[in-house]
Amino acid sequence: MTYPSTYMTYRRSAGKDNASRQNPLTLEQTQEKLPQEKDLGPNNVVIKIHTVSLNYRDVAMLISEYPVPITEQGIPCSDCAAEVVGLGSAVKNFKVGDAVAPICYQGDFDPTDDSNSVAIGANGPGVLREYAVYQAKHLVHLPRNLSWEEGAMLPCAGVTAWNALDSLKTVQKHSSALLQGTGGVSMFSLLLCLAADITPIITSSSNDKIEAIQEKISQKIRGINYKTEDQGAKIKELTNGRGVDFIVNNTGVGSLIDDISYLCARGGTVSLVGFLAGWEADWKPRQLIALMRKGAKLKGISVGSKKDFEEMNSFIEEKKVKFDVMLDRTFGFEDAKKAFDLQLSGNFSGKIVVRVAKVEGRSSCA
Ligand SMILES: NC(=O)c1ccc[n+]([C@@H]2O[C@H](COP(=O)([O-])OP(=O)(O)OC[C@H]3O[C@@H](n4cnc5c(N)ncnc54)[C@H](OP(=O)(O)O)[C@@H]3O)[C@@H](O)[C@H]2O)c1
Numbered sequence: 001m002t003y004p005s006t007y008m009t010y011r012r013s014a015g016k017d018n019a020s021r022q023n024p025l026t027l028e029q030t031q032e033k034l035p036q037e038k039d040l041g042p043n044n045v046v047i048k049i050h051t052v053s054l055n056y057r058d059v060a061m062l063i064s065e066y067p068v069p070i071t072e073q074g075i076p077c078s079d080c081a082a083e084v085v086g087l088g089s090a091v092k093n094f095k096v097g098d099a100v101a102p103i104c105y106q107g108d109f110d111p112t113d114d115s116n117s118v119a120i121g122a123n124g125p126g127v128l129r130e131y132a133v134y135q136a137k138h139l140v141h142l143p144r145n146l147s148w149e150e151g152a153m154l155p156c157a158g159v160t161a162w163n164a165l166d167s168l169k170t171v172q173k174h175s176s177a178l179l180q181g182t183g184g185v186s187m188f189s190l191l192l193c194l195a196a197d198i199t200p201i202i203t204s205s206s207n208d209k210i211e212a213i214q215e216k217i218s219q220k221i222r223g224i225n226y227k228t229e230d231q232g233a234k235i236k237e238l239t240n241g242r243g244v245d246f247i248v249n250n251t252g253v254g255s256l257i258d259d260i261s262y263l264c265a266r267g268g269t270v271s272l273v274g275f276l277a278g279w280e281a282d283w284k285p286r287q288l289i290a291l292m293r294k295g296a297k298l299k300g301i302s303v304g305s306k307k308d309f310e311e312m313n314s315f316i317e318e319k320k321v322k323f324d325v326m327l328d329r330t331f332g333f334e335d336a337k338k339a340f341d342l343q344l345s346g347n348f349s350g351k352i353v354v355r356v357a358k359v360e361g362r363s364s365c366a
Contacts, residue, residue, distance in 0.1 A: 003046060003085045007034050009129030010336055011073045012062065019064040026062070027076065027128075027337050034131050037086045043135050045094055046086030047102075051152040052128050052354045053079045055184060056276065058121060059344040067275070070122045078104045078120045080127035080356075081142055081151030081365060091136045099142040099365035101309075102127065104156045106138045108305040128336060130356055140309050142365040143317040149330065149353045150323040151365045154312070157184035157351065158323075159304035161192055162312040164248045164271035166299075168196045176201060176239050177246035178262055180226070180255075182209050182349040185273055187326045189248045194218055195321045198245070201238055203231070209349050217325050235262045243268065250274035256298070257283040260290045269297045326350035 010027045019025045034046065058077050060066040084098045094100065106124060107117030118124035125132070142151040162168070164185070165177065176199040179186040186202060193200040194217070201222040204210050210223030224234045235244060243264035249255060252275040259270045291298055304312075315321070328348040331339040333356045343352050 003034065003048065003131060005034055005036060006031050007130040008333070009075055011075055012070075014073050016064065016070055016072050019062065021063045021065070024062045027340065032129075035133060040086065040088040040133070041135075042088045042090035043137065044088040044133050045084055045091055045100075045136050045139060046131060046133050047082035047100060047139075048085045048131055048357060049080045049082045049127055049129060050148040050355070050357045051081045052077050052356055053149075053152040053157070053184070054339055054343045054352045054354070055079060055156050056274070056343065057156070059340055061122065062340065063344075066122065068119055068122050071124070074122070074124075075126040075129055076121050077126045077128040078102075078122075079152050079155040079157065081146075081148045081154075082127075082132070083362070085131070088136070094136055094139065094141075099144070099148075099151060100139045101142055101151060101155050102132075102134045102138050103140060103306045103309055104159065104303045106134075108303075109137070110307050111305050113305060128354065128356075130333070138306075140306060140313060143313045144364075144366045145317055145320050145322070147324060147364045149327055149355075152353055153184065153188065153323050153326060153351050155309065156303055157188045159309045159312060160185050160273060160301055161188035161248065162315075163304035163308055164273050164299070164301050165189060165192055165196075165198070165246055166269055167308060167311060168192065168315065170245075170267075170269070171196055171198055172245060174242070175199070175245040176222075176242075177248065178235065178244045178259075179203070179248045180250040180274075181276060182206075182213065183250065183276075183346075184326070184351050185250055186248060187213075187350040188323065190217070190221065191321060191323055191326065194220065195315075195319045199239075201235065201244065204349075213349065232258065232262060239264075245269070247271065248273055251277040252279060253281045254278065256281065257287045257290065260288075260294065260296060260298075263294055263296050265294060267295050267297075269299055271299045271301050273301045323351075328352055330355050
């Protein structure tokens with residue numbers, strides 16, 4: 001397969017140190033050079049990016065509310081689905097035409113890895129561009145049962161959800177999970193829960209969103225309006241007094257003590273994933289003792305490793321899990337800024353996707 005010698009990419013505008021919610025960075029398009037096969041390093045792989053999905057972190061970086069260092073004028077976004085179009089001479093496990101995605105934290109190969117990692121789309125070059133070159137060891141094969149749009153939802157939101165649910169390795173009979181909000185991580189968790197026979201309880205500020213999700217996906221889904229309902233009482237009612245086995249905490253440390261109180265009597269997991277409600281908390285350290293009493297686990301989530309990604313992909317393919325119901329809206333490459341505005345507004349549920357390559361040829365990762 002041949003590929004062009006230049007490609008279009010987005011970069012964050014200059015001035016990251018002065019950015020704020022009132023003075024956000026913007027996105028700027030540039031044309032850049034792409035090395036031809038003869039100039040590639042032996043382990044390099046050239047990918048043609050079909051689709052990119054957005055995460056809250058991508059907009060948080062524009063308003064300087066992301067807790068990890070970012071590159072000045074870096075290429076944004078971490079999640080894409082792509083096709084291999086060029087290979088270095090030593091690459092063995094990929095071939096032209098394979099559907100792939102780069103791993104989010106390049107360096108995390110195994111959950112016990114101690115090496116330093118580069119976060120693509122933050123302090124490493126991201127994927128909001130037509131073509132990219134990554135090392136073969138930083139890529140995974142995507143599940144063949146997914147469309148390009150679904151494939152792009154996996155690297156950050158998907159692996160995070162998988163990891164937050166303990167890779168579905170600790171699921172007991174009658175398990176249930178509390179999933180905060182109707183964003184990407186939450187909706188991905190919801191679909192994994194359904195595939196693993198865990199009852200998902202999703203929270204939202206909108207009854208309409210909850211009803212739409214139940215209508216579109218499954219009546220097995222339970223919902224709580226976090227603005228108007230007493231979460232503790234509602235969780236008791238929905239779990240026959242048992243409490244939940246997992247909490248996917250997307251909102252931050254503020255709710256941790258409440259989260260622990262919502263867990264079942266023994267051995268549940270609170271996964272600290274996000275910071276949608278900020279970084280502050282008004283509870284006292286001694287209240288964490290509740291964690292000891294329940295023999296429960298508080299698990300910090302940093303997406304997940306390449307191994308986690310590959311294990312999740314096997315699960316998705318084996319169980320034929322689909323994520324198309326999570327797609328809120330698709331934007332063309334030229335409208336990427338509008339996609340970022342929608343992500344920041346919170347006025348969506350599930351995932352927003354930017355279609356980078358024109359719709360032609362293969363429509364899926366198969
Ligand atoms: N640790 C990691 O490795 C990792 C990986 C991925 C993401 N994250 C973080 O996890 C969080 C979720 O990410 P995402 O990409 O799924 O976000 P997202 O798609 O932007 O989720 C937005 C949704 O979350 C809900 N929400 C917002 N504020 C809330 C609040 N105070 N209480 C409850 N729900 C609230 C809203 O749902 P409703 O409109 O239905 O109310 C909103 O639509 C973010 O903080 C993100 O940075 C962390």
